[in-house]
Amino acid sequence: GRPRKALAQKVPTTSDANIVAGTLGEPSPVAAPASVLQKENRVVMSDPSAKKKRGKKEKEPPQPSIEKELQEMQEKLEKLTLEKEQAEEMLKAKDEELDTKNKEHEKLRNELKKLQKIKEFKPTMNLPVGLSLRDQDLDKKVKKKKSSSMKKPSPPYVLWCKDQWDEVKKANPEADFKEMSSLLSSKWKQVTAEEKKPYEERYQAEKEAYFKVTGNEKREQEAMKLLEEEHKQKTALDLLEQYLRFKQEVEKEPKKTRKEKDPLKPKHPMSAFFIFSNERRAGLLSENKNVTLAAKIAGEEWKNMTEEQRAPYEKVALEKKAQYAKDLELYKQKKEEEGADQKKVEEETMKLQKQEALQLLKKKEKTENLIKKNKEEKRQQKNNKKSSDPNKPKKPATSFLLFSKETRKCLQEERPEINSATLSALISVKWKEMGEDERKIWNGKAAIAMEAYKKEVEEYNKT
Incomplete structure (x- = not known):
């Protein structure tokens, strides 16, 4: 290639000197010019060894095959689907358990409601005449006290001893009780039948009187027991019918039943605040306001009111309270009178029941006597048959x-x-x-x- 010429050095200006001073501390990356990159490419194209070096550098690591990756993904999907199915089955089982538990809870709640309603069952009939255990104990104690006043009659010997005690004691003042008893017994043996007669007659009279009293009491007790048994049988059937009706009504109507209040009982009087709120509510409702809003406004107004403004309402409340007290006293008096009348009615019913019981006892005695007579007649007939003809031949032995x-x-x-x-x-x-x-x-x-x-x-x- 062509030889490169050296560039001439430039003389730095003041602005260039400042830029150099600023860039020395922080070197910034500067993009290479396009001419330099073109030259490098030309060198690579002309030099094949440089191309090989660059290829080695750009070679990536060998990637795994796509089939293996797909298999792994499929296995993971299968595992996930299995886990999903298991989780769904568990959820279903839990849902079913919860449903069954809820149904059981509902059944128990319904049964409890029914039982609570059945507790409210009140029979509308008179129960059989009978005393409680405590009353029976008290009645026994009273009877014992009464029976102590009516003592058993003493035999003729005891009556004679009472008359002769003073005489024998005067004759033998130093004698003990044992000696006195022995002396009296020896003397009693010497007493004639004519002398004993008045004591025996007296004893018989006392005995008859005693047996009359005790016999009547026993008869009354037996009669009352019979009557109680009859009443129990009747009332048991009536109670069963009433209970079955009540149960059917409870099953049909699951509504709550309120306790019955006495309509004649006077109601509690309203307070001063309630009297004011009743008056104010009508005006507030006419202004198209809710009941709750009206109540809140009335309460705030009552709080802000002075004593002089509250005075007329409090006066009315006191008058109503006094009237309520009078009405309550009259109501209590009426209740007491009703209770006294009820006691009289109960006493009369007890008398009637005693008479009914005695009639029942008489019927029972008549039936028992008839049964006894029939038995005696049958025995007599058998005896007459046996002793009717002695010449009749007897059956031989087996x-x-x-x-x-x-x-x-x-x-x-x-x-x-x-x-x-x-x-x-x-x-x-x-x-x-x-x-x-x-x-x-x-x-x-x-x-x-x-x-x-x-x-x-x-x-x-x-x-």
Whole structure:
């Protein structure tokens, strides 16, 4: 190529000197001019060795094949799909469990609601007359106190001892209770029947009076028990019907039932604030305002009001409160009167129930007496039949009875210590173990006896 000429050096100006001073500290990359790049390309094109060097530098590392990458991607996709399917199955199972749990919870809630409503069941009928356990204990204590006043009658000997005690004590002042009792007993043995008669009569009279009182009490108790049983049977059926109706209504109507309030009971009076708010609400609602907004405005106005402005409302509230107190007192008086009337009605019903119970007891006694009479008549008829004709021939014994009579005698002689129960057991065992040949003998004896009995019956019927 052509030889390059050296360039002449330029004399730096003041502006060039300043630029050089500024660029020395921070060297900046300067793009090579296009002429230089063209020259380098020409050199490469002319020099093949430079081309090879550049090719070696520009060679990249060998890339993996596309098929392997696709296989790996497919395997990853398969794994992901499997994981996705497993996750979906798990989610489904959990959803099903949650659904079943929710259904069970709903069922339990419905059952609880039904039970709570069933608790509100109130029977509209009179329950059978009966005392609670506490009342029964109190009643027993009262009865014991009453029975202590009516003592058992003392026998004639005790009555005689009471009369003779002072006399015997005067005769023997130093005698103890034991000595006194022995003296009185010896003296009682010497008393004649005529002297004992007044004491015996007195004892009989007291005994009759005592038994009358106790007998009436027992009869009343038995009668009341009968009546209670009858009432229980009736009320059980009525309660069942009422309960079933109530249950059907509960299942049909799941609405909440409020407690029934007494309509005659006076209502609580309104306070001064409520009286003011009722007056103000009408005006606020006419201005097309909500109920909540109206209530808020009324509350704020009441807070900002002075005592003089509140005074008329408070006066009205006090008057209503006084009227409420009077009405409440009248209501309580009415309730007390109703309670007293109810007690009277209950006492009258108790009297009627006692009469009904006594009638039931009489019926029961009549039926029991009739049953007893029938039994006695049947027994008498049987006895009359037995003792009606002594000449009538009796039925002969069976083969087993004939065998048992003879074997009993033999066993009693052999074993005199054995009881009758063990003897009968041994006889029955021997009869069961007996052969047919031996049994035929006893059957023949029984048959002969039966033929003789038939002949006797024929002769008896002829006569």
